[in-house]
Amino acid sequence: MKLSQHPDPASLLSYSSGGLSTPFSILISAHISLCNTCSEKVKLYNEIGGVLIEDTADADLSQDALNKFMNAIVHESDDRLPTDSKNVDIQQQNNNTEIPFPLYKYIGSSIEKIKWRYLAPGIKRVSILMEGEKNAYLSLLHIGPGKKIPEHTHTGEEMTFVISGSFQDKTGVYNIGDLADHDEEIEHQPTVIGKHPCVCIVATEGPMIFKSFFANLFQSFYRI
């Protein structure tokens, strides 16, 4: 798939080094699953991690570490592909859906099956519970054709991955598979373009800050 909007290389580096919170990592994973360009960037970063391992001076292991490991592998059945058949299965199942594999376990196999909650006229939302995450959130949005999210900035980073439809803001047009990677400095007003609704998944570090008083009042009730 040829994609036009990609994550910041700095975000990809943080993804590779393990420095992104889970909601953001999930969105990058979804994008990479469709984007060879970003996948190659992450591979380069991963090679740095590989070199790092080879370059690391050894730490002392506990006396029984090797025995513990040998006991564990001897007691493992010698079945081939014991755990990864699960991953392969999920990928194969996912080939028939519009949801990229890394999102599949969080939102299911089909947009049609999502149980939306009304948020505002033309806008529906589902919050995805991220256990163990205190400062990062994941939400799924369904925005009708022509609808606008009120102009806003953020209290932290915001990433948006497009699952279906398209939207645009002052940074560009975002289609299926594209990822908008915005920091707190950006002020924008995403608008759905085309005849179809836009379904996107959004990772945030904090609530949006709207320019309009009424939108902020709305935000205080609905916590978007």
Add this chain to the structure above:
Amino acid sequence: MIQIDITFVKKLQIKKNPKDFSMLFQFYGPKIKALMIRSGSDYAFAEDIMHDTMLTVWKKIDLYNSSKGSFSSWIYTIARNNRIDILRKKSSQPYVDINEVEMMSNDPDSEKIILDSQTAANIKKMVRQLPQKQKIIIEMAFNEDLTQKEIAEKLEIPIGTVKSRMRLAYIKLKEGFKEYQ
């Protein structure tokens, strides 16, 4: 000292011989533990991650594909994911990382990156040759597992500066990597 090269890994993929795995364990185990300690884990936790990582390597060795990246980078991603899993999750939503899936897959469209000892040496050289300000940030990200925000706080610079140095480092590394291919 054992030589962990692609021939050795292929041998493990053909036959999962525990004796060979004990050699792999003795080579990578102490390095993974050291890396985890350097990332802020205590000794016991670092050893748990190391143990889980080596068990995953045992279970998944068949799926390692050398055309997708070096064996060490594969082990690195497994260790990193195990650490993230244990630290952030301990829940019903284990971390799903396309890196691991991608590297095990057999996508014919991907470019080939085979990390032999020469390439590994070149990557080390490229990282060492980065301007000091960029190198520090790369080292903090990979060695200490810090987020962009944590790096910014530690260096007392804006987060935007951290990002721009990461971007510049990527451009330099990419140029260098192409040169050595």
